[in-house]
Amino acid sequence: MAEFEFDLFVIGAGSGGVRAARMAAAAGMRVAVAEDRYMGGTCVNVGCVPKKLFVYASGYSEAFEDAVAYGWQNREAAFDWQTLRDNNAREVARLNGIYRNLLGSAGVTVIDGRANIEDPHCVTVNGRNYSAKRILVATGSWPYVPAFPGREYVMTSNEVFSMEVFPRRILVVGGGYIAVEFAGIFAGLGAETHLSYRRELFLRGFDRDIRNFVRDEMRKKGAQLHFNHRIEAIEKQGDGSLSVRAGDGSALEVDAVLYATGRMANTRGLGLEKLGVVLHRDGTISVDDNFRTSVHSIYALGDVTGEPQLTPVALAEAMALVKHWQTGELTEMDYNNIPTAVFCQPNIGTVGLSEEEARDSAIPVVVYKSEFRPMRHAVSGRDERTLMKLVVDSSNDKVVGVHMVGPDAGEIIQGMAVALKAGATKKVFDQTVGIHPTAAEEFVTMRTPVA
Numbered sequence: 001m002a003e004f005e006f007d008l009f010v011i012g013a014g015s016g017g018v019r020a021a022r023m024a025a026a027a028g029m030r031v032a033v034a035e036d037r038y039m040g041g042t043c044v045n046v047g048c049v050p051k052k053l054f055v056y057a058s059g060y061s062e063a064f065e066d067a068v069a070y071g072w073q074n075r076e077a078a079f080d081w082q083t084l085r086d087n088n089a090r091e092v093a094r095l096n097g098i099y100r101n102l103l104g105s106a107g108v109t110v111i112d113g114r115a116n117i118e119d120p121h122c123v124t125v126n127g128r129n130y131s132a133k134r135i136l137v138a139t140g141s142w143p144y145v146p147a148f149p150g151r152e153y154v155m156t157s158n159e160v161f162s163m164e165v166f167p168r169r170i171l172v173v174g175g176g177y178i179a180v181e182f183a184g185i186f187a188g189l190g191a192e193t194h195l196s197y198r199r200e201l202f203l204r205g206f207d208r209d210i211r212n213f214v215r216d217e218m219r220k221k222g223a224q225l226h227f228n229h230r231i232e233a234i235e236k237q238g239d240g241s242l243s244v245r246a247g248d249g250s251a252l253e254v255d256a257v258l259y260a261t262g263r264m265a266n267t268r269g270l271g272l273e274k275l276g277v278v279l280h281r282d283g284t285i286s287v288d289d290n291f292r293t294s295v296h297s298i299y300a301l302g303d304v305t306g307e308p309q310l311t312p313v314a315l316a317e318a319m320a321l322v323k324h325w326q327t328g329e330l331t332e333m334d335y336n337n338i339p340t341a342v343f344c345q346p347n348i349g350t351v352g353l354s355e356e357e358a359r360d361s362a363i364p365v366v367v368y369k370s371e372f373r374p375m376r377h378a379v380s381g382r383d384e385r386t387l388m389k390l391v392v393d394s395s396n397d398k399v400v401g402v403h404m405v406g407p408d409a410g411e412i413i414q415g416m417a418v419a420l421k422a423g424a425t426k427k428v429f430d431q432t433v434g435i436h437p438t439a440a441e442e443f444v445t446m447r448t449p450v451a
Contacts, residue, residue: 014041058188
């Protein structure tokens, strides 16, 4: 009789947990997964997927307007929130089913319920104990809302996709990519949209030129941006609206408030502390290079460890971890030059170092920039601009950062990420023939440095 019921017990059926479970099962391990909320985790249910669908929806208002200049007769268009909400819910449900079927087809035992780790080799779900040689924590992260008077009246990205009524006026609080994206979504869908951020400029950590450019483009699209703005209290009015009071004494009257002020590791209630699993001050789990925690049989990966909160990162970690279990070799995770996109409007795509990071690292920097109106707006007349930027190390001619704000920036930067990973120089960029007419060709035609 086997010493353990399972070789691997995964807690959390998000991107990383599902990938690890499937790969481990394919390698011949007996695997179980416990999930207490929804299959696919944040990305599929209340993150990347529905958010991107909502971004598509919010872009149609401008598309209808621009179509007139291209000869399309202007027909009255009206947005219906229930249609978008319900179609999104159906797509999410379909993906939930796919994830469940993928696990089942791989031979993984799926257990619905919240897991608690009783000891280094025992997990309890719904009152039943399961023994496992290894336990993998892949529970992701959870929206964080600070404590303040009126906190009970706000929603987070967990609830925003299923609102009963579309708000005529909304305040989005936060300065990260989630806040910026939702401000663009609501503005595009027709809501009077405010964004509040407690510092002087949002998207901290991104290239400064990108941050400034996005600020200006968002204002063109109607989003009202409030910087150095701290929320002190929210009061519900008799008509159901919300009065939001800020530290500078100003007040906003809105119908809904969305808090996107960061995400915390979803580690509460797992039983990690009682086993002596070391956690960082922010609640993330401390792991070594092979994703092992301070308890020999317990591992963790994905958002819960504090690495970049990106689905592809969790997937790559899962594959590296299972390979390590199979071969005994050290994992080979490289967190440098990870590309990312912010689906604000226009989109941001970025990979590598910002100009500020490069200079802070004492790299002798040469910067190339190009700003122009996208070709489609030459006819539509819309006042929207695109920004492209290359950061080059002049000591070896290597391109160390590529940044873009404009339509399809994420699609374009994915290719640029391959170039950076391969160590491409500015000379290689210059020798590459562009595709004309595209925006992307600008990256291989910039010749005159600006700094």
